Amino acid sequence: MTRSEATPDAQPAREFPFNQQRILIVEDDKAIADLTTQLLQDRGLQVVGPAPTLSRAIELIQSEMLDGAILDVNLGLETSFAAAVLLKERGIPFFFTTAFAYRPHPEVSNDTCLAKPYRARELVETLRGVLARG
Amino acid sequence: MAIRARNNMSVVGDGRITLVLANGFGCDQTMWSRLSPLLSERYRIVAFDYVGSGGADVSHYDETRYASLEGYADDLVKVAEHAGGRPRVLVGHSVSAMIGLLAQKKVPGLFDAHIMIGPSPSYLNEGDYRGGFDRADIDELLGTLESNYLGWSAGMAPAIMGAPDQPELSEELTNSFCRTDPAIAARFARATFLGNNLADLPSLQVPALILQSSQDIIAPLAVGEHVSRTVANGTLRLLDNIGHCPHMSVPHACAAEINAYLAQTLPEPRHPT
Amino acid sequence: MTTEPADDWCDLAPCGLMLTDSSGTILRANAQFCQSLGYRALPQPGAPTFQSLLSMGGRMFHQTHWQPLLEMQSAVMEVKFDFLHAEGHRVPMVINARVLTLESGQVVHSIAAFAATDRDRYEQALLKAKSEAESLLRERTDLEQQASERSLFAEQLIGIVSHDMRNPLTAIRMGTEMLVMKDSDPGQLKIAERINQSVDRALALIEDMLDFTLTKTGRSLDVERVAIDLHDVADAAIEELRWSFPRITLTHVSEGDGLVWGDSSRLTRVIGNLVANAYRYGDSSHPVTVTTRVHGGRVRLDVHNMGPPIAPSLIPLLFKAMSRGSSSHGGGVGLGLYIVSQIAAAHDGTPYITSTAEDGTRIGIEFPLKPALPAV
Numbered sequence: 001m002t003r004s005e006a007t008p009d010a011q012p013a014r015e016f017p018f019n020q021q022r023i024l025i026v027e028d029d030k031a032i033a034d035l036t037t038q039l040l041q042d043r044g045l046q047v048v049g050p051a052p053t054l055s056r057a058i059e060l061i062q063s064e065m066l067d068g069a070i071l072d073v074n075l076g077l078e079t080s081f082a083a084a085v086l087l088k089e090r091g092i093p094f095f096f097t098t099a100f101a102y103r104p105h106p107e108v109s110n111d112t113c114l115a116k117p118y119r120a121r122e123l124v125e126t127l128r129g130v131l132a133r134g
Numbered sequence: 135m136a137i138r139a140r141n142n143m144s145v146v147g148d149g150r151i152t153l154v155l156a157n158g159f160g161c162d163q164t165m166w167s168r169l170s171p172l173l174s175e176r177y178r179i180v181a182f183d184y185v186g187s188g189g190a191d192v193s194h195y196d197e198t199r200y201a202s203l204e205g206y207a208d209d210l211v212k213v214a215e216h217a218g219g220r221p222r223v224l225v226g227h228s229v230s231a232m233i234g235l236l237a238q239k240k241v242p243g244l245f246d247a248h249i250m251i252g253p254s255p256s257y258l259n260e261g262d263y264r265g266g267f268d269r270a271d272i273d274e275l276l277g278t279l280e281s282n283y284l285g286w287s288a289g290m291a292p293a294i295m296g297a298p299d300q301p302e303l304s305e306e307l308t309n310s311f312c313r314t315d316p317a318i319a320a321r322f323a324r325a326t327f328l329g330n331n332l333a334d335l336p337s338l339q340v341p342a343l344i345l346q347s348s349q350d351i352i353a354p355l356a357v358g359e360h361v362s363r364t365v366a367n368g369t370l371r372l373l374d375n376i377g378h379c380p381h382m383s384v385p386h387a388c389a390a391e392i393n394a395y396l397a398q399t400l401p402e403p404r405h406p407t
Numbered sequence: 408m409t410t411e412p413a414d415d416w417c418d419l420a421p422c423g424l425m426l427t428d429s430s431g432t433i434l435r436a437n438a439q440f441c442q443s444l445g446y447r448a449l450p451q452p453g454a455p456t457f458q459s460l461l462s463m464g465g466r467m468f469h470q471t472h473w474q475p476l477l478e479m480q481s482a483v484m485e486v487k488f489d490f491l492h493a494e495g496h497r498v499p500m501v502i503n504a505r506v507l508t509l510e511s512g513q514v515v516h517s518i519a520a521f522a523a524t525d526r527d528r529y530e531q532a533l534l535k536a537k538s539e540a541e542s543l544l545r546e547r548t549d550l551e552q553q554a555s556e557r558s559l560f561a562e563q564l565i566g567i568v569s570h571d572m573r574n575p576l577t578a579i580r581m582g583t584e585m586l587v588m589k590d591s592d593p594g595q596l597k598i599a600e601r602i603n604q605s606v607d608r609a610l611a612l613i614e615d616m617l618d619f620t621l622t623k624t625g626r627s628l629d630v631e632r633v634a635i636d637l638h639d640v641a642d643a644a645i646e647e648l649r650w651s652f653p654r655i656t657l658t659h660v661s662e663g664d665g666l667v668w669g670d671s672s673r674l675t676r677v678i679g680n681l682v683a684n685a686y687r688y689g690d691s692s693h694p695v696t697v698t699t700r701v702h703g704g705r706v707r708l709d710v711h712n713m714g715p716p717i718a719p720s721l722i723p724l725l726f727k728a729m730s731r732g733s734s735s736h737g738g739g740v741g742l743g744l745y746i747v748s749q750i751a752a753a754h755d756g757t758p759y760i761t762s763t764a765e766d767g768t769r770i771g772i773e774f775p776l777k778p779a780l781p782a783v
Contacts, residue, residue, distance in 0.1 A: 031578035039585055099573040117577040117610050120584040160471035164479065228471075271463040278464030278489060352470050376430045378470040382478045 158228025709771020
């Protein structure tokens with residue numbers, strides 16, 4: 001699965017409004033992290049982080065109020081799956097981004113996963129869909 | 135891994151003492167067929183073939199292992215341990231006397247005594263030590279082996295011709311006796327004739343009998359004398375024999391010497407009355 | 408030694424004949440034996456025994472093999488020894504011998520010797536050839552090993568590089584998109600467009616390279632065939648491509664019911680690669696047409712462009728990776744069409760191509776509507 005697919009029975013993703021929701025960005029590439037931060041802020045969202053490491057991500061999950069999260073699967077030598085587990089426990093919607101487009105990751109198969117390289121548009125729409133499903 | 139099959143072990147006879155017969159460079163355990171019957175009435179006789187010769191399992195042959203005498207010593211250790219029997223004595227011909235020495239170094243107490251037939255710790259003349267051969271001679275031998283491909287190799291099948299007084303010699307002999315894979319033979323020869331075990335001689339602490347042929351170009355008298363002087367407890371006995379294989383050409387004399395030596399060195403323990 | 412009639416006969420023999428006692432002392436030797444070793448007669452003071460006539464190696468073999476054999480078997484056949492000529496050079500001879508007991512009770516060895524010079528030469532040549540063959544084999548194995556390692560390394564390198572390039576390219580893409588969102592200055596828009604197009608091309612190339620390494624390391628392309636609407640997938644792909652290739656007119660022709668079992672992202676890639684190909688090599692003054700056709704349980708997806716035809720000799724090479732045919736008009740790495748053919752294969756299908764000056768070039772893939780059921 002490489003592109004997000006909006007589920008037909010949820011609220012149509014295109015209509016889900018952005019209204020200062022707090023979104024955690026977990027990404028170790030500085031350029032992408034900064035651009036994503038600005039992109040989401042321009043769209044009327046608040047950004048928590050960005051967190052470049054797993055430990056920072058876990059810190060922020062435990063200490064901040066979150067409405068959603070975007071997790072880069074590969075953070076240097078670590079993966080962000082431990083953070084995903086925490087988010088699931090807290091019922092916080094999220095999706096993965098990954099450069100491993102065509103390698104099956106058993107842990108991501110049930111979650112939305114956006115393949116790099118993605119368009120800014122795609123990122124935004126995927127986030128919208130994930131938040132809409134709740 | 136079944137040592138018995140791997141090294142084509144055979145057991146004949148019975149007795150208080152177990153003799154392990156180890157043949158030298160040349161052929162295989164068939165070399166003992168003259169001496170063995172003379173000994174099997176008194177002793178338990180265990181014979182075997184090294185991997186790469188005779189009826190041993192050649193699939194276990196490993197070039198690196200058998201490039202030195204250490205590999206052969208490992209074989210002998212396994213065979214001896216598998217043979218069991220105490221007291222246990224090695225009868226080593228030619229290079230097997232040295233292989234036996236190395237085996238004893240690896241496992242002190244492996245044998246209670248060594249009987250060496252035509253031993254030589256080094257074949258090269260070096261300084262005061264006269265091994266009997268110059269480097270050129272050894273090189274020539276090794277060259278011969280390597281080039282005598284169709285001469286002594288597996289393709290040869292010496293026929294039995296006109297041997298009316300030896301009908302018991304069977305076809306089996308012609309197939310394995312003295313026939314070796316030339317590459318294996320060359321490697322064994324290299325390990326044998328380029329080996330130098332002079333420094334190992336003093337390490338032999340158990341009693342050793344050296345049976346020396348009176349005329350042996352491969353293990354001359356001076357070498358036999360040196361061995362008997364240098365091991366801890368050596369006894370030299372001279373055999374009236376021309377050649378390197380007295381156990382083949384004068385087996386009775388060999389048996390007599392062995393019996394006398396063992397009676398004296400490993401006597402029957404006296405039971406307290 | 409008195410000459411008996413028997414000796415005359417022996418001296419006529421064309422081989423060497425010798426009689427020794429059991430310790431090797433020469434009793435008789437015929438003329439041939441003596442001549443072949445350069446002696447007037449044997450025995451000689453310097454050559455009293457059979458073994459004294461041998462080379463050093465021969466003498467050792469005499470002790471370790473010959474004597475035991477004669478002892479055990481009373482005969483030896485076809486054994487080669489190196490004898491020494493009186494002048495010192497080597498004379499190889501093949502020997503037969505047997506042990507006999509004379510009427511007198513004396514045990515003698517009867518020996519026949521045949522010159523073996525030719526045989527010796529033959530053996531040497533054989534051995535040499537064998538050893539050359541062995542070393543060639545070793546060399547070849549080494550070379551194969553090296554080639555295999557090099558190729559594996561190259562493939563892994565491509566994989567790593569492709570993967571590592573995705574982050575910066577994502578950043579560039581996002582960045583230019585965001586610039587365009589904010590700024591409506593037409594000049595800036597144009598520049599941003601150019602950047603985006605190039606980034607898209609780079610990204611497509613990376614995708615191809617990554618997939619290429621996957622296929623070359625033995626793994627097949629991952630394909631997930633689910634129920635999709637092919638016409639919709641094509642529409643979405645074309646809409647995207649219009650952004651990347653604004654200077655060409657992209658049209659879509661659809662036939663039949665769009666429901667097929669396919670991998671939408673892979674099929675999108677097929678369209679992308681084929682359109683890129685059409686753009687690069689076709690005449691952009693004419694429209695480029697994407698056709699999606701579903702009919703009779705078969706699916707056809709192709710892209711058509713006008714322009715110079717592809718030479719017939721290049722057509723068989725077109726779908727092979729990095730062959731000259733696949734970068735037929737020069738330039739490019741030549742993976743795009745290879746990937747297309749791999750995706751076709753992953754859908755149990757095949758690629759096809761027609762190319763003429765009048766009708767233009769049509770390249771596409773054809774595959775069954777549904778995946779074949781696995782054999783039970």
